[in-house]
Amino acid sequence: MRIAAPAALLPDKASETPAAVATVTTLPGHTLEVVSDSGEGAQRCAQIFGTVSAKMGNGIWTVEIIPAEIQPPPRHPTSASGNRVRIGTGAVTNWGDAADLIVAFNEQALLQRFRLGALADDAIILIEDMWATHADPQIRNAWDDAMEELGGRSFRFINVPMEEQCLTIVDNARLGKNMFALGLLTCIYGRDLDLVRDAIAQGFLKKAKSALQTNLDLFELGHRWAEQHIDFRIAVPAVKPDRAMVAMNGNQAIALGSIAAGMELCAMYPITPATSASHYLSDVFEKFGGIVHQAEDEIAAIGVALGSSFAGKVAFTITSGPGLALKTEFIALAIMTETPLVLVDVQRGGPSTGLPTKVEQSDLLAALYGQPGDAPHVVMAPATMEECFLCMTTARRIAEALRTVVIVLSDANLASGVQRFPRPEPSEHWLAQPLDLAPVRDGLRPYDWDPQRGVSPRIVPGQPGGMFTATGLSHDEASHVGYTPDVHERGCQMRSRKLALFQQMLEPPAVNGDPTGDLLVVGWGSTLGAIEEAVERARQEGLSVSSLHLRFLSPLEPGLKEIFQRFGKVMTIEINYSDDPTDPFFTSENRRRGQLCWLLRAHTLVDVDCWTRVPGEPLRPGQILQAIRESMPQGGSR
Numbered sequence: 001m002r003i004a005a006p007a008a009l010l011p012d013k014a015s016e017t018p019a020a021v022a023t024v025t026t027l028p029g030h031t032l033e034v035v036s037d038s039g040e041g042a043q044r045c046a047q048i049f050g051t052v053s054a055k056m057g058n059g060i061w062t063v064e065i066i067p068a069e070i071q072p073p074p075r076h077p078t079s080a081s082g083n084r085v086r087i088g089t090g091a092v093t094n095w096g097d098a099a100d101l102i103v104a105f106n107e108q109a110l111l112q113r114f115r116l117g118a119l120a121d122d123a124i125i126l127i128e129d130m131w132a133t134h135a136d137p138q139i140r141n142a143w144d145d146a147m148e149e150l151g152g153r154s155f156r157f158i159n160v161p162m163e164e165q166c167l168t169i170v171d172n173a174r175l176g177k178n179m180f181a182l183g184l185l186t187c188i189y190g191r192d193l194d195l196v197r198d199a200i201a202q203g204f205l206k207k208a209k210s211a212l213q214t215n216l217d218l219f220e221l222g223h224r225w226a227e228q229h230i231d232f233r234i235a236v237p238a239v240k241p242d243r244a245m246v247a248m249n250g251n252q253a254i255a256l257g258s259i260a261a262g263m264e265l266c267a268m269y270p271i272t273p274a275t276s277a278s279h280y281l282s283d284v285f286e287k288f289g290g291i292v293h294q295a296e297d298e299i300a301a302i303g304v305a306l307g308s309s310f311a312g313k314v315a316f317t318i319t320s321g322p323g324l325a326l327k328t329e330f331i332a333l334a335i336m337t338e339t340p341l342v343l344v345d346v347q348r349g350g351p352s353t354g355l356p357t358k359v360e361q362s363d364l365l366a367a368l369y370g371q372p373g374d375a376p377h378v379v380m381a382p383a384t385m386e387e388c389f390l391c392m393t394t395a396r397r398i399a400e401a402l403r404t405v406v407i408v409l410s411d412a413n414l415a416s417g418v419q420r421f422p423r424p425e426p427s428e429h430w431l432a433q434p435l436d437l438a439p440v441r442d443g444l445r446p447y448d449w450d451p452q453r454g455v456s457p458r459i460v461p462g463q464p465g466g467m468f469t470a471t472g473l474s475h476d477e478a479s480h481v482g483y484t485p486d487v488h489e490r491g492c493q494m495r496s497r498k499l500a501l502f503q504q505m506l507e508p509p510a511v512n513g514d515p516t517g518d519l520l521v522v523g524w525g526s527t528l529g530a531i532e533e534a535v536e537r538a539r540q541e542g543l544s545v546s547s548l549h550l551r552f553l554s555p556l557e558p559g560l561k562e563i564f565q566r567f568g569k570v571m572t573i574e575i576n577y578s579d580d581p582t583d584p585f586f587t588s589e590n591r592r593r594g595q596l597c598w599l600l601r602a603h604t605l606v607d608v609d610c611w612t613r614v615p616g617e618p619l620r621p622g623q624i625l626q627a628i629r630e631s632m633p634q635g636g637s638r
Contacts, residue, residue, distance in 0.1 A: 026235040028089045030189075031096045031120075034181055035082035035113055036105035037074045038067050041178030045103075046083030047418070048182055048199045052191050053085070054247035054420040057238030059092035060085060061529070062249075063618060064416040065113075066357035075142070077112035084118075087189075089237050092419070093384070093529025097622040099123055101188070101234070103181045105162065107131055107146040114150055116617070122154045124232075126184060128177070129159035158230065160184065165225060169217050176218045183222020189234050193223070244423040250388040250414030251277035254344055257392030258316060259288050260424070262431045263342075265315040267293045267305040272356045273412040274320045274346035298326035302343070306330055309339050310470065312435055312460035314396060316342035321350050321363050324370070331405055332371040333472045335495065338447070338456065340399035342392070347411040347525075349616055358616030359412040361525050362576040364595040367407045368554050374492050376499045377405040379554040383528035386421035387551070388414055393430035400432045402498045403458055409553070411575075413526040413618045439464035445477040446470075449490075454497030499555045506552060508559030513539060513546030518633055520567040521547040522608070523574065524596055527619055531573050534624035545628055553599070561604040568633045571609045572597040573624055578612040 034049075036042035043064060050062045065082040072079035086096045098120040104110035104127045113119055131143045166173035166180050179200070186196050200219060204212040248256070255277045258266065266285065268278045282292045295301035301317050308315040319327065324345045334341045347363045349355025367379050378398055382391040388410060395406040440459060446468045449456045456477075459466035473481045474488045482488070511520070512532055523531045528549050535547045546567070550557060564570045574594040579586045593601070597610035611627040613619060 022231050022233045024233045024235055026237065028236070029087060029092065029096075030101065030234055030236050031084065031086040031099050032101040032103070032185065032189075033065070033082060033084045033099040033113060033118065034103045034178075034185075035065060035080050035109040036177070037079055037109065038069075038072050038081040040081070040105055040174055042082035042103075042105065042181070044203065045178040045182045045185075046085050048196065048203070049185050049189075049191065050083075050085040050087070050418050051247055052186075052195045052199055053087045053189075053236075053238075054245070054418070055195055056192055057240050058236055058420075059088040059090055060247065060418060060420055061092040061095055062086070062416075062418040063095040063413065066416075068355065068357055075106055075108045075139070077108050077115065080109040080112040082109070087236050089239055094533060094621060095417070095530075095618050097620045102126070103160075103184060104128065105177055105181075107143050107150075111146045111149065119153070119155070122156070124156045124158065126158045126160050126181075128162045130161070130163040132159075160225070160229075165221055166218060169221060170214060176214070179215045179218035180222035180225075183219045183224070184226045184230070186219070187223045187226035188230060188232070189236065241422075245420050246423045247418055247420040248385060249276075249416055249418045250382070250385050250410055251346065251416070252280050253385045253388035254318070254392055254408075254410065255280040255284075257389040259285065259290065260389070260426065260430050261393040261396040262314055263290060263316055263392070263396065264313045265291050265293060265305060265308045267295055267301040267303075267308070267315060267317045268319065269295050269298045269301045269323065271298070271320045271323050273348055273415045274318045274323070274344065276415065277318055277344070277346070298323040299330065302327040302330040302341075306334050306339055306341055309334075309341050310337070310461070312437075314340075314400075314432075316344060316392075316396075318344040318346070320346050320348050320356075321366070322353060324363060324366060328370050328372075331377070331407075332373065332375050334405045335371070335375045335377055336472050336474075337470050338403040338495070339470075340396075340403055340458075341405045342395045342399050342408065343405060344392075344408045344410060346415045347409060349614065355616050357412070359526070359618055360575050360614055360616070361409075361411055361527075362595065362614070363409060364524075364553065364576070364599070367409055368599070374496070376496045377407065377554065378402070378499070378502065378552070379407045379409060380552050381409040381525045381550070382414065383525060383549055383551065384421065385414060385417070385419040386424075389424055391551075397430075397432050398502065400458075402455060402502060404495075404498060409525060411526050417526075417618075435460060437463055440466040446479045447475065447477045447491075447494075449477065449494040451494075453501050454494040455501075456494070503555035503558060506555070506557050508563065509548050509550060509557045511546050511548050511563060514544070515546070515563075516566040517544040517546050518568045519543070519545040519628065519631060520564065520570045521545060521624075521628065522550065522570060522572045522596065522600065523547065524550045524553060525575075527573055527575065530619045530621045530624055533621040534628060537621065537625050538628045541629075543628065543632060545632070550596070553596070556599070556603055560600065561606060564600075564604055564606045564608070569609065569631070570600075570606055571611055571627075571631050572600065573619065573627070574610065574612045575614065575619060576612055577614050578610050 034042040034046040166176040170176040305315040305317040349360040578594040594610035594612040
């Protein structure tokens, strides 16, 4: 027997008469989500909202909500697609804890976000109302069931007749609800109408003028409806920056960073979530003398990049976890031949094909040790969208100065999220010195290693007097194959010495907070903002906790052991798997720890602990704060 949801828990139909004067609430920050079935444009709606907010002077951070399937079934919780946008008066560094307001095109998409704990207990929910009275009884029943499940919280529901309103302008409301929703949000948050119109127009540059006008009409319709029926407004004051700012996602930043670094070739094979970086480059790279080469597979892509670099071009390849696995042999060849190469790995959930559209930080050990034999190279991890840009210029200079491979570990959170940061000022230091193509002096060998620094001269094909045979086999200074112990030992020493030289050039990482205390939290990559917000909250509670964030993971930044010894306990926060020590069968001997935790324990011999999760989504500051509370050493100060 069906039991209908209590009337008190059902959304109220919005009044058809104009609302009274709206109540304006001014806040330092607010978080909203727009969710729909895949293909209904919720992501574009939220992206425009976030971009306009950034242009108005708000700090922003966005996170895409992407279903795993390309064409998931409609009206199913696992099919939710959309975007979360967190805006603030000041800088915003992460996606926050929960959405304060959500626009849902159907109750099933809303249900998925509720089940994931993505909604604040008092969230305002603007929801399409057509499903409650749909002709299909199964859909009506699904609506009733969802409302009953959602009824345990203090949500405020506002029914919005999106379908009914959009059909006054378009024949297929599915193709118009996103612009109508954008109008709702623009009114509620007081966004600049001209900026929104310009952003909509930008998205329709290559389409008919009639299509642009239709979408503008839908946007205006949503704005008018909100003016008449929504009785509240949310003001998040914007602060005019004192310098030029830009807003972009991490993949765009990596693409622009590669241009700024003077890269000449991007060789790639499409793979989520890395592909959009090469899509962006495909639109603009040629203007700067660059080429995007889509290879037949991942192995061919790195082969093309490696061959181009060997010939003197500045090349990089971009991929995600499964592609990194396929590129393994060519990475080792680049290290053995000492050919400069930058490889960007935009991490996603694993193993195998894992979670193609979800975030994870589980490629660290693969990036460090996923090659046969001893293959030392540089691994770095940007923590923000700005660092995604800057790390490409740094990676190129390191790769060429040391004649080595530099792996840049980004992730899906950085790749698709949007953040505002100061517009980079071009610098000549971004570019490496041009190659010396003068004739090779007599007696100079292709691997004449400097015994102190481990580096050797770079000779490119066609350079007069520089002919030699490059090989992936163990070789001596003249690149002659040699299997004797002294030849192989010397090659290993020199390739490792370069990294020791580079590590001596790095500075110790800065500690966020007091230099001593009860607990030090260590992170890497895109967790920076969430960790630092959680640490700040913990310090406000009186907890003696600080944090430290690593950008270089091979070689590790210096001074870590000394820093760790100043704290009662050290714990990493990571988005990769570790065993819960309270689960059955796990002991201190067989417990698998987080990947950075494992690395730090080995390098410092400090008993580093870890707190890790693999939810397929970014970590939330509130989660980390609770982990900090539970991990404080006994007797810690408050």
